[in-house]
Amino acid sequence: MATRVLSSPKLLKNLRSFIKPLNSAASSSVAVVSPLNFDHKPDLSGVEKQHPTTTTTPLDFDDHQKLFASVSTLKLLRSSANLGLASNETFVDFGMWVMNSRLVETPLLRDAILKTVKQTFFEHFCADETPAEAAECLREIQEAGLRGMLVYAVEHTSDNAGCDRNLEGFLQSVEFAKSLPPSSVSSVVAKITAICPLGLLRRISDLLRWQYKDPSFSLPWKLNTLPIFTDSSALYHTLLKPDPLTPQEESNLHLAHQRLLQLCQKCAHYDVPLIIDAEDTSIQPAIDYFTYSSAIMYNKHDPIIYGTIQAYLKDARERLFNAAKTAESLGIPMGFKLVRGAYMSSETKLASSLGFDSPVHNGIQHTHACFNDCASFMLDKVADGYGGLVLATHNLESGQLAASKARDVGIQKGNKKLEFAQLYGMSEALSYGLRNAGFQVSKYLPYGPVDMVMPYLLRRAEENRGLLSSSSLDRLLMGKELKRRLKRLQFAKSGMTAPASGMKIETGAP
Template sequence: MSTKNYFDNTEVAFKLKSDSELERAYFLFKMISKEPLVKVGTTMTKFALNLNLPVEGLIRSTVFDHFCGGVNEKDCMPTVDKLYDAGVYSVLDFSVEGKEEEAQFDATAEKVVELTHFAQNKKSMPFSVFKPTGFGKFEIFQKKTEKKPLSQAEEQQWQQIVRRFDSVSKAAYDCNISLLIDSEQSWMQDAADFLCEEMMAKYNREKAVVFNTLQCYRWDRLDYLKKEHEKAKAGGYKLGYKIVRGAYLEKENERALEKGYPTPICGSKKETDDNFDEVMRYIMSNLDDISLFVGTHNEMSTYLAMELMDEMKIDKEDCRMWFGQLYGMSDHITFNLGEMGYKVGKYIPFGPVKDVMPYLIRRAEENTSVAGQTSRELSLLKKERQRRKM
């Protein structure tokens, strides 16, 4: 299957983009392809926002509008509707990062519950999503992961994190919406995994409602998955996993070096790719027990998943098997999958411009470090520009 060019159809890939949006995308990816520019741009943006300089309009009309759905969920709805008409589902992601106050964590959890209820009657929105550190301080997750004792105040904060995880999982269960929980750095992840495991055991009795995320650049994730599978079979509940390659590569390797422990990250890009495909194959072989959301911008892994679906006679309409990409990226994969009838969703970040900037900056930095990703985007945008001029 990988010899076929399913993802080369740019007319399908960019059918929702006007000519001016196509030009903006081309301009943005040209900028992102130059690493020094990204470094300077992100530094200047942080500086301007911290000083409250009037740059929000510029950010909004360029990078924000390309990678985000809007400042609130209502803003996102025209995009959600257009995507649904094109056979693509939406995952609205309230992408506010870096908060530190208990009231802010409560507000984020309430927002996710609200979004889950909002999605309940919308066929176009079968998922809710959140990031663990949106619900509590990184340090608390880290201390729990490192099995360090918590102070009385910290223990109370941990109990609040547990409560937030539970309230959002219960809302997803009540609304019949799937809940995707993101993964973060390895030195806080055990605590987040523990909470995801608890939620799965509680709410995934009949089917996967709660999904944890496996970052497959970590070489230990296949063993972790197999162990969790045994536990779930013994406990009589289902598992749900979103699989991704991973988003904190440099930080992970730097910290391992600095602290003198073996890096949890695979030794090469090829090892990561192989690990991702192996994890995917394992889950697809056990779909009766484990539901899968394949979060990837990698064409070869997507082809492999399609191939395995054929081999294993997994129907394109099977609700236990999903694909997903980020809004503003890899439209050639998303829209062509949608056109072929696969279950595919776009992660659509939204939130106030200033609050979403940490997410956007991370996205730009990641793009510069993924060899080939940006040049592939550029070549497809170029191809579509030429097609439209003919």
């Protein structure tokens, strides 16, 4: 098929014309794009307001009793203990060293290590090993007023046989999601590295990067897609002109594309949104290509296929704006999941080894500003009835800003086009605070055998260093709630007169 990129050359030049005047801090690395303004109060004529416009946040983190009313005392104890371990850098460093060492190659030691991991971090961050076991986890979070993003946690496959097996796992996830109550599962999540060999993704990314450098470079296999790069995108991975795909590589590419389309078709048939996770920049162009080309085929009336934007990348704003505006101009309701990012250390090391600046923002405040700007842009789009947005954040300020913005632009409670999300086992206070404010909130629920989920757990351990603020708040509030419940229990045992409302030993109720 002839190469055709669905993009407008005028989009980047016209960015200023559709971005509102701003006053929030922005990354200096993206000069062409002004940051969006969370304080901007749009004209809501014709838009039904769910709440009056004020400058106060709708989120309440002060009432720990209300926040954790749906959480059992046992769950609070275990969560508090696991978060305490995860926040101990010495413990995390030792655990990561063990999991990356040859100790795991010794059968007896491996069994002992995996058993320990399963009873600690795996139990805390994952929904168990099988769909049937994950169903119990989903039931618990649904009772707490939350939903689940179902994640069959496989990735980085090297051959077609492994890709075929992983596809079956993803298809079963969709079947599993459809068998559950409609309100319990918000989406299924997949990684392209699980259904397309990793080496082929690198080759495709190289070819896409070179074509962006040289538009005359022909890619006869390329399908219709949205813009993937901007002038600020990291292109240093491809310093030399790559060879064309071999016949075998083209055949493997076709097989990978057919796997994704089979998954998309099932999701569209069952009306279960599919979120494609982002990965590192060496292969992200190919992931975006797969995502956007399938979205063009299956996003007809509502977003079924969601791409992921990592806000810690310097080109994140421009890539989001270009893709969203192009999709909108073509009548394609594109969905996006917005995250901060998960590969900061490896990205910086690789860029440095090649003599280039890191593609990641130079400071955390630039990342925060980028996330907030992208969120504001997409919230305006959702309020106007376009696209879909999953705001995946553990940052309290970002959560508060987005909640206020959503309320101010008239996004009603229960709007299916907006979902907040946090990792299972993390940022419980933010999840429950958003839930109490009336927003749809999902927990990212990976499941699968412990050894298969290990790469995910190692990233959680590494990323937790940057999530200590939300983890600390959770532990503080959990500690206060546990003390409150202990005092009530002691009061009940003392034989003193109970209040008129009655006294009971709590298992989560206030």
